[in-house]
Amino acid sequence: MEPLVLGIETSxxxxxxxxxxxxxxxxxxxxxSAPEHARFGGVVPEVASRAHLDAMVPMLDLAxxxxxxxxSDLDAIAVTSGPGLVGALLVGAASAKALxxxxxxxxxxxxxxxxxxxxxxxxxxPLPEPLVALLVSGGHSSLLLIPDITSDVRPLGxxxxxxxxxxxxxxxxxxxxxxxxxxxxxxxxxxGDALFVDFPRGLTAPKDREQHRFDFSFSGLKTAVARWVEAxxxxxxxxxxxxxxxxxxxxxxxxxVAKALDACAEHASKDLLIGGGVAANSRLRAFAVQRAADxxxxxxxxxxxLCTDNGAMVAALGGLVVQRGIHPxxxxxxxxxxxxxxxxxxx
Amino acid sequence: MSGLIAIDTSGPVPVVAAREAGSLRYAEVGDQxxxxxxxxxxxxxxxxxxxxxxxxxxVVGRGPGAYxxxxxxxxxxxxxxxxxxxxxxxICSLDVLAAQSPGFTGxxxxxxxxxxxxxxxYRAGSRVEGPGVAGRDELGGLSGxxxxxxxxxxxxxxxxxxxxxxxxxxLASAAVLAQTTDLADAQDTEPIYLRRPDIGASRG
Numbered sequence: 001m002e003p004l005v006l007g008i009e010t011s012x013x014x015x016x017x018x019x020x021x022x023x024x025x026x027x028x029x030x031x032x033s034a035p036e037h038a039r040f041g042g043v044v045p046e047v048a049s050r051a052h053l054d055a056m057v058p059m060l061d062l063a064x065x066x067x068x069x070x071x072s073d074l075d076a077i078a079v080t081s082g083p084g085l086v087g088a089l090l091v092g093a094a095s096a097k098a099l100x101x102x103x104x105x106x107x108x109x110x111x112x113x114x115x116x117x118x119x120x121x122x123x124x125x126p127l128p129e130p131l132v133a134l135l136v137s138g139g140h141s142s143l144l145l146i147p148d149i150t151s152d153v154r155p156l157g158x159x160x161x162x163x164x165x166x167x168x169x170x171x172x173x174x175x176x177x178x179x180x181x182x183x184x185x186x187x188x189x190x191x192g193d194a195l196f197v198d199f200p201r202g203l204t205a206p207k208d209r210e211q212h213r214f215d216f217s218f219s220g221l222k223t224a225v226a227r228w229v230e231a232x233x234x235x236x237x238x239x240x241x242x243x244x245x246x247x248x249x250x251x252x253x254x255x256x257v258a259k260a261l262d263a264c265a266e267h268a269s270k271d272l273l274i275g276g277g278v279a280a281n282s283r284l285r286a287f288a289v290q291r292a293a294d295x296x297x298x299x300x301x302x303x304x305x306l307c308t309d310n311g312a313m314v315a316a317l318g319g320l321v322v323q324r325g326i327h328p329x330x331x332x333x334x335x336x337x338x339x340x341x342x343x344x345x346x347x
Numbered sequence: 348m349s350g351l352i353a354i355d356t357s358g359p360v361p362v363v364a365a366r367e368a369g370s371l372r373y374a375e376v377g378d379q380x381x382x383x384x385x386x387x388x389x390x391x392x393x394x395x396x397x398x399x400x401x402x403x404x405x406v407v408g409r410g411p412g413a414y415x416x417x418x419x420x421x422x423x424x425x426x427x428x429x430x431x432x433x434x435x436x437x438i439c440s441l442d443v444l445a446a447q448s449p450g451f452t453g454x455x456x457x458x459x460x461x462x463x464x465x466x467x468x469y470r471a472g473s474r475v476e477g478p479g480v481a482g483r484d485e486l487g488g489l490s491g492x493x494x495x496x497x498x499x500x501x502x503x504x505x506x507x508x509x510x511x512x513x514x515x516x517x518l519a520s521a522a523v524l525a526q527t528t529d530l531a532d533a534q535d536t537e538p539i540y541l542r543r544p545d546i547g548a549s550r551g
Contacts, residue, residue, distance in 0.1 A: 046414065046544035047544050049418060050418075050544065053418045053422055053538065056422050056425070056426070057422075057425045057426060057429045060429060061429060071429070071430045086415075087414075087415045087418075090383075090418070090419055091418055091422050093384050094384045094387060094418070094420075094423045095422045095425075095426040097384070097387060097391065097423065098387075098388075098422070098426035098427045099426050100388075101388065101391045101395050101427070102395070102401070102430035330388075331389045331391075332386065332388055332389050333385070334384075335384060
């Protein structure tokens with residue numbers, strides 16, 4: 001039988017545990033401290049870390065109960081070792097190490113970004129190889145080429161300033177919409193005109209194609225929205241939040257999809273996977289599917305609950321790593337904010 | 348009670364101890380400052396391997412101490428307790444230091460950084476005031492016996508009039524933790540933070 005793997009994810013504001021057997025998701029348990037961060041307009045690291053400590057064991061217990069297993073049934077433990085907020089990562093790592101010791105089972109410290117890709121095996125079956133992945137969230141915006149998700153993940157490009165999700169949060173604040181900004185802007189944009197304002201598409205000029213072909217920039221876009229809003233206010237014109245939301249969202253989605261499909265063409269990949277919290281955006285999903293179909297690329301996007309941070313993704317990657325016979329991580333492995341994406345499993 | 352594993356990560360390095368059949372089987376202190384989560388894995392494994400069976404309880408120091416390190420020990424202890432289905436018992440980390448000097452009367456202090464000290468006062472070995480966090484001046488000059496790092500107390504020569512400065516040892520803390528037996532009212536494993544979180548949003 002395929003190994004029973006428990007995954008722990010605490011890199012940001014979700015304390016999450018998932019249990020998988022092979023490609024089958026058995027259970028998930030997630031506690032979020034997002035409501036505690038809302039009034040600050042962003043995640044407060046110490047608040048997130050305190051919440052992880054409170055929620056860690058209850059989530060372990062809930063995931064096991066929902067899966068109908070007891071701890072000693074587990075074959076392996078996987079935990080996010082980075083990238084993420086260090087204080088938050090450490091809570092999950094310390095719990096995972098204690099769990100591995102108590103059960104005398106192997107432990108794998110795995111990469112958060114690779115886990116966002118691996119989770120799709122639970123939704124759509126084995127991952128095609130090679131695969132291009134677009135990972136977009138509040139902390140990350142990356143394009144990856146993935147010949148093998150357990151051992152060969154190559155960064156093609158990333159944001160040079162704000163993450164895509166961060167841009168959603170900042171623009172939402174400008175428009176008086178709540179945190180997190182992604183769902184709020186997605187909802188507002190449904191009644192808006194995406195062609196209302198032609199906001200800039202970062203790093204798409206011909207000169208940028210040389211140095212930043214697969215990189216992103218959202219800082220200029222955020223500033224452009226701020227200036228446009230200020231100009232309207234100075235002129236005494238009331239702002240249509242749906243129209244500005246739709247126009248901003250279109251600028252983000254346009255760049256993300258164009259660069260992702262360019263990467264697929266460059267690396268002869270017929271498959272594009274989109275993951276991370278921003279992949280829950282309805283316009284991104286629809287636009288990517290439509291544009292990819294035009295060029296013969298298949299798009300895989302996990303369901304929204306598996307796009308945002310979760311424990312199942314860590315377990316899904318852990319399960320693949322176990323099946324490939326990769327050596328477990330040493331119990332002294334570090335948790336780091338900037339673990340490079342090519343470090344899929346720590347030694 | 349048979350076996351016991353004890354953890355305290357309130358100080359600059361983790362302390363782990365294990366006891367079984369009345370004798371101390373393991374007592375170690377980490378050697379890398381501020382690497383609690385890295386060091387605790389191998390230390391717990393070593394402690395576990397020296398016991399013949401899963402322990403009947405886990406003991407953990409609740410602080411006060413630096414937040415990030417403190418959480419490492421507490422979450423590890425709670426996880427062990429859950430996985431083995433045994434009780435996890437919390438103890439104030441300053442009480443562990445006080446117990447190094449039997450019948451201690453005086454003040455125990457540890458470094459709270461930012462020019463402040465964590466403190467608690469004891470009489471005949473029992474805590475009578477604290478734990479608290481305060482500036483050195485607010486503690487009334489720390490007269491009388493003080494248990495804590497001499498540099499921290501501002502008396503590196505240990506000669507201040509009317510003061511007995513005793514230096515606690517992390518290794519002794521391990522032994523004290525492992526000998527913990529009076530745990531009837533110790534089901535609380537909440538961290539003793541004593542300060543509210545610093546508020547400042549960060550990119551997730």
